[in-house]
Amino acid sequence: MTLWRLEWLRMVRTPRALALGAVFVAVGLIEPVVTRYESTLFAHVGNGVRISAPPPTPADGLSGYVSEIGFVGLILVVILTASAFSFDARPGLATFLRTRISSTWQLVMPRFVACSAGATVAYVLGTIAAWFQIRSLLGSLPAAGLLAGMLCGTVYVTFAVAVTALAASIGRGTLATAGIAFGVLLALPILGTIDTIANWLPSALVNAPVDLVDGAQQLPHFLPALAVTVVASAAAVYAAAVRLRSREI
Amino acid sequence: MTTALLAGPHGPHHLPAGLLAALVPVLVLLLTLDAYCLISLARAPSVRYLPKLAWVFVILLVSAPTGALLYLFFGVDRTRAPGTPKPGARRGAWSPQPAPMRTAPAVTAARADDRMIVTTSGLTRDYGCTGLFEVDLAVPRGSVYGLVGLNGAGKTTLLSILSGMRRPDSGSVAVAAGRLQIAVCPDVPDFDGWLTAYEVVDLARSLVAPEAGSRAVRAAISTVGLAASADRRVGGFSRGMVQRLGLACALVGDPELLILDEPTSALDPAGRAELLGLVAAMRGRRTVIFSSHILADVQRVADEVGILRDGRLLYQGPTQELISTYLTPSWLVRLAGEARQVAAAMEAAGWATRVEPAGDDAIRVDAVTVEAGERGIPAVIAGCGARQVACEPVAADLESAFLALTGAGNSAAGVTA
Numbered sequence: 136m137t138l139w140r141l142e143w144l145r146m147v148r149t150p151r152a153l154a155l156g157a158v159f160v161a162v163g164l165i166e167p168v169v170t171r172y173e174s175t176l177f178a179h180v181g182n183g184v185r186i187s188a189p190p191p192t193p194a195d196g197l198s199g200y201v202s203e204i205g206f207v208g209l210i211l212v213v214i215l216t217a218s219a220f221s222f223d224a225r226p227g228l229a230t231f232l233r234t235r236i237s238s239t240w241q242l243v244m245p246r247f248v249a250c251s252a253g254a255t256v257a258y259v260l261g262t263i264a265a266w267f268q269i270r271s272l273l274g275s276l277p278a279a280g281l282l283a284g285m286l287c288g289t290v291y292v293t294f295a296v297a298v299t300a301l302a303a304s305i306g307r308g309t310l311a312t313a314g315i316a317f318g319v320l321l322a323l324p325i326l327g328t329i330d331t332i333a334n335w336l337p338s339a340l341v342n343a344p345v346d347l348v349d350g351a352q353q354l355p356h357f358l359p360a361l362a363v364t365v366v367a368s369a370a371a372v373y374a375a376a377v378r379l380r381s382r383e384i
Numbered sequence: 385m386t387t388a389l390l391a392g393p394h395g396p397h398h399l400p401a402g403l404l405a406a407l408v409p410v411l412v413l414l415l416t417l418d419a420y421c422l423i424s425l426a427r428a429p430s431v432r433y434l435p436k437l438a439w440v441f442v443i444l445l446v447s448a449p450t451g452a453l454l455y456l457f458f459g460v461d462r463t464r465a466p467g468t469p470k471p472g473a474r475r476g477a478w479s480p481q482p483a484p485m486r487t488a489p490a491v492t493a494a495r496a497d498d499r500m501i502v503t504t505s506g507l508t509r510d511y512g513c514t515g516l517f518e519v520d521l522a523v524p525r526g527s528v529y530g531l532v533g534l535n536g537a538g539k540t541t542l543l544s545i546l547s548g549m550r551r552p553d554s555g556s557v558a559v560a561a562g563r564l565q566i567a568v569c570p571d572v573p574d575f576d577g578w579l580t581a582y583e584v585v586d587l588a589r590s591l592v593a594p595e596a597g598s599r600a601v602r603a604a605i606s607t608v609g610l611a612a613s614a615d616r617r618v619g620g621f622s623r624g625m626v627q628r629l630g631l632a633c634a635l636v637g638d639p640e641l642l643i644l645d646e647p648t649s650a651l652d653p654a655g656r657a658e659l660l661g662l663v664a665a666m667r668g669r670r671t672v673i674f675s676s677h678i679l680a681d682v683q684r685v686a687d688e689v690g691i692l693r694d695g696r697l698l699y700q701g702p703t704q705e706l707i708s709t710y711l712t713p714s715w716l717v718r719l720a721g722e723a724r725q726v727a728a729a730m731e732a733a734g735w736a737t738r739v740e741p742a743g744d745d746a747i748r749v750d751a752v753t754v755e756a757g758e759r760g761i762p763a764v765i766a767g768c769g770a771r772q773v774a775c776e777p778v779a780a781d782l783e784s785a786f787l788a789l790t791g792a793g794n795s796a797a798g799v800t801a
Binding site: 136137138141144145148149150153154157158160161164165167168171172175225226227228229230231233234235236237241264267268271272383384 | 402403405406407409410413414417420449452453456457460462544547548549550551563564566567568570572573574575576578579583586587588589590591592630633
C-alpha cells in the first residue's frame with residue numbers, strides 16, 4: 136500500500152469515480168438533446184408560448200454541454216478535490232500521515248494527480264458523449280477543433296483541481312476549502328471582463344471548446360491562456376505543498 | 385419522419401422520433417446506474433440512514449440520477465467490505481471482540497544508558513493563558529516515561545512539539561532518533577474508513593519501513609490483538625479497536641521512540657491491562673513517552689515520570705523517588721477496641737507527626753519516616769496490649785504524590801486513580 140494506491144482506492148471505493156463519470160457523461164448525453172429539441176419541448180410544456188430561434192448548430196450543442204459542465208461539473212470536481220485534500224481537518228488522520236512522511240509532496244502529488252486524472256477522464260468521457268449526441272442530432276463537429284477544445288477543457292479542469300489544492304492549504308475543512316476555491320474560480324471570469332487580460336486568464340479556456348468548433352477562434356488564440364493556466368496550476372500546487380508543510384496540527 | 389405520442393396539458397402531442405432515439409443513451413446510462421445501485425444494495429451487508437427497502441424506493445423513484453447518487457454518497461456503508469458479516473454475526477473464526485494483545489518478551493539486556501534520547505531546553509509555547517513554559521525535559525533512552533498532568537496542563541502540546549506537529553515559540557528540542565524512527569499515536573487515531581485494518585498498517589509500513597514485508601504488518605496487527613479483524617474496514621471499528629490499530633501503525637516500523645498520547649483512554653479494563661503490559665515489555669528495547677490521566681497506569685509501567693501543571697514541568701525523575709519524596713508516610717491502623725488508648729500512646733511517641741481517629745476502631749498515623757512508622761506502630765500497639773486487625777499504608781501511590789506536589793487537592797477532577 137502506497138500513497139498512490141491510497142488515492143486510487145479513494146477513487147474506486149468511494150463514489151468519486153462513479154459520480155464524476157456519471158455526471159459528466161449524463162450532461163454530455165442530455166445537453167445536446169435539450170439544445171436540439173429546445174423549441175419543441177417549449178412548445179409542448181410552455182402553455183402555448185412560442186419561441187422562434189434559428190436552428191441549433193453543432194456548436195450550440197457543445198455550448199450547452201460546456202456551460203452545464205462549467206457549473207455542475209466544476210462543483211463536483213471542486214468538492215471531491217476539497218474532501219481529498221482536507222486531511223488536516225481530522226487531527227488523528229493528519230497525525231498519522233504527517234508524522235510518517237518526509238515531505239508534504241508525498242501527500243500533495245498523489246492527491247493532485249488522482250483528482251486531476253479523475254476529472255480529466257470524466258471531462259473527456261462527457262465530451263465524447265456530447266459529440267456522439269451532437270453528431271446524431273445536429274451534425275458533425277470538426278475533429279481538430281473538438282480535440283483542441285478538449286485540450287483546453289482538461290487544462291482548465293486541472294487548474295480547478297490545483298486551485299482547490301491551494302485552497303486546502305488555507306482552509307482546513309471541505310466546505311471552507313471548496314468555498315475558497317469557488318471564490319477564486321468565480322472571480323476569474325469577472326477579471327476577464329478587462330479586455331487587456333481576458334485572453335491571458337484561465338477562465339478564457341472555459342468556452343474555448345465552443346469557439347474552436349464553430350471556427351470563431353483557432354488554438355493559437357488560446358495559447359497565452361493555456362500557458363498561464365499551466366504555470367498557474369504548477370504554482371498553485373507548489374504553493375499548496377509549501378503552505379501545508381508549515382501548517383501546524 | 386415517424387412520430388411518438390406525448391400526452392400534454394393540451395392533449396396528445398407528437399414528438400419527433402429523433403428525440404426519443406437521442407434519449408436512448410441517456411436512458412441506458414440512467415438505467416445502468418440504477419441497476420448498479422440496486423445490485424450494490426442487494427449485496428451490501430448493511431446500509432446507512434434508511435432501511436434497504438427505503439433505499440430501493442429512493443433509487444427508483446427520486447428523479448434519476450439524483451436517487452442513485454444519493455444512495456452512492458449516503459447509503460453505501462463503506463465500513464465493511466462486501467461479504468463481511470454484520471456486527472454480532474459469527475462466521476468461522478471471526479470475533480467481534482479484539483483478541484488480547486500479545487506481550488512481546490521483555491529484553492533483559494537493556495540498551496539504555498545515561499544518554500538521553502529526548503531533551504528540551506526552555507521549551508515555550510504560549511497560547512495566552514495556556515501552553516508550555518520553560519520546559520526542560522530529559523527522557524532517558526530505553527525508559528518508559530510517563531507524562532501526567534491535569535486537563536490543559538500542556539501534555540498534548542508537549543507531545544505535539546516533540547513529534548514535530550507544532551513548533552515552540554522559544555527553546556529547543558533535541559531528539560536522538562531519526563524522524564522515521566519516531567512513531568506517534570494520538571489519543572484519537574483516525575483513518576479513512578474505507579481502508580481495511582491491514583491496508584492502514586501496510587500504508588504505515590510503506591512510509592516508515594518500506595523494506596519490511598507483509599509479515600511485519602501481520603505481526604503488528606497480531607501484537608495489538610486485531611488479527612481477526614485485519615481484513616475488515618476500519619470505518620466499522622469501535623474506538624478501542626481504532627486505538628489498537630493506531631498502536632499497530634506505530635509499532636510496524638519498529639520505532640526507537642514511541643510517543644503515545646492517552647493510549648488507554650478508549651480501552652476497556654482488559655484492553656488497558658494488555659496495553660500496559662505491552663508498554664512495560666518495551667522497556668529497554670525502545671523509549672516510550674506516554675501521557676495519561678490515569679495515574680495508576682503511569683505508576684504501573686513508567687520508571688520515569690514528568691508532572692506538568694499549567695504548562696510547567698513541576699517534577700521529573702524516577703516514579704518511586706517522587707512517591708517517597710512527596711508523600712508523608714501514613715498508615716491506617718484498625719484495632720479491635722482500645723483505639724483511643726493506642727492513639728494517645730502514639731501521640732506521645734516522638735516519631736508520630738499526626739494521629740487522628742478514622743472511625744470507631746481505626747486511627748490514621750503519620751510518621752516522620754517510613755522506617756519510624758514501621759517500627760513504632762507495632763511497638764506502641766503491643767505496649768498497649770491492644771489487638772491489631774490491620775495496618776496498611778495510606779495513599780502511597782502516584783496520585784497522592786501528584787496531588788501533594790501540585791497542590792491540586794480536590795480540584796484534581798481530571799485525574800483519576
